[in-house]
Amino acid sequence: MRQEREWPTSAAGKGPPLFNGKSIPEVPILRIRLPCTSIEGARESASVTGADRVTFEVAKAKEFPGKNYDFVAVFDCLHDMGDPIGAAAHVRQTLAKDGTWMIVEPFANDQLKDNLNPVGRVYYSFSTLLCTPCSRSQEVGLCLGAQAGEARIRDVVTSAGFKRFRRATEHPSTSFTKLDRNLVTGLSSSVTSGAGRIVRKIRLRQEKTNEPSS
Amino acid sequence: MAGLTSGGGYITYDETTNKFSLSEEQAFALADEESSAYLPGAFELALGSLAAVPRDYGILPYGNGMGWHEHVDASSMGVKSSFVQVMPPTW
Numbered sequence: 001m002r003q004e005r006e007w008p009t010s011a012a013g014k015g016p017p018l019f020n021g022k023s024i025p026e027v028p029i030l031r032i033r034l035p036c037t038s039i040e041g042a043r044e045s046a047s048v049t050g051a052d053r054v055t056f057e058v059a060k061a062k063e064f065p066g067k068n069y070d071f072v073a074v075f076d077c078l079h080d081m082g083d084p085i086g087a088a089a090h091v092r093q094t095l096a097k098d099g100t101w102m103i104v105e106p107f108a109n110d111q112l113k114d115n116l117n118p119v120g121r122v123y124y125s126f127s128t129l130l131c132t133p134c135s136r137s138q139e140v141g142l143c144l145g146a147q148a149g150e151a152r153i154r155d156v157v158t159s160a161g162f163k164r165f166r167r168a169t170e171h172p173s174t175s176f177t178k179l180d181r182n183l184v185t186g187l188s189s190s191v192t193s194g195a196g197r198i199v200r201k202i203r204l205r206q207e208k209t210n211e212p213s214s
Numbered sequence: 215m216a217g218l219t220s221g222g223g224y225i226t227y228d229e230t231t232n233k234f235s236l237s238e239e240q241a242f243a244l245a246d247e248e249s250s251a252y253l254p255g256a257f258e259l260a261l262g263s264l265a266a267v268p269r270d271y272g273i274l275p276y277g278n279g280m281g282w283h284e285h286v287d288a289s290s291m292g293v294k295s296s297f298v299q300v301m302p303p304t305w
Contacts, residue, residue: 125260126263130263130266133280133281134281136277137284138279141279
């Protein structure tokens with residue numbers, strides 16, 4: 001049963017995969033990226049590291065293929081999208097009933113005055129040169145920017161129909177947000193210390209789900 | 215070059231031996247790709263994003279955009295280097 005499931009992950013930009021072959025969970029993974037010439041490089045990198053369970057597809061965030069995913073992850077790219085609400089709605093439609101979406105976004109506070117620090121300075125600069133022009137180049141062009149903050153990200157995903165939203169953990173420059181497809185879930189407030197732990201819990205829950213009922 | 219980087223505090227100069235070295239903290243931030251504070255990826259990203267500035271002059275004032283995939287490779291590789299260092303160690 002588990003072998004039939006896939007985890008899509010996506011990232012804007014180009015470059016090799018973020019995972020190394022040894023740390024990839026033992027389930028099939030579908031990685032989706034923006035159209036770019038280096039997708040071949042990513043495939044090559046995956047084969048070199050032995051990540052033969054990873055396949056790469058090029059697709060728009062609102063159109064990626066597949067259904068009933070247990071886990072969808074977007075790494076530092078939701079704010080770059082022109083239509084993040086449309087993308088979020090598509091993620092919701094493709095998640096399994098008890099699936100989870102993990103959003104990794106740059107760390108930011110909700111108020112501008114609270115981002116006027118060295119981290120905010122760096123991110124606002126990159127946001128001006130990279131993130132908001134990228135969003136502007138696509139349909140809708142919402143331009144969340146790299147300092148959107150939790151409240152705006154929450155607005156985006158709840159507008160798309162998600163009911164439950166929680167910041168799972170954070171790093172001085174990045175925050176990890178977890179969303180569940182439905183209100184009922186096996187993942188609870190105990191998930192606080194890292195995305196890796198989220199993955200392990202999902203796998204444990206999945207294994208429990210697959211056990212024959214007594 | 216060594217004088218430039220030591221003047222900026224990126225490396226350490228010992229006047230008694232006339233040698234340059236990296237302190238533990240400098241190595242942590244500048245030389246250890248596995249450290250949680252590895253900075254060169256951010257520098258690479260900065261240079262990559264600045265390469266687009268001439269084009270930005272003709273884009274941003276008019277509300278137009280530029281996709282990530284249209285930037286030079288340094289931008290994406292810089293993100294990759296920066297990103298790996300923030301991933302939890304269990305990944």
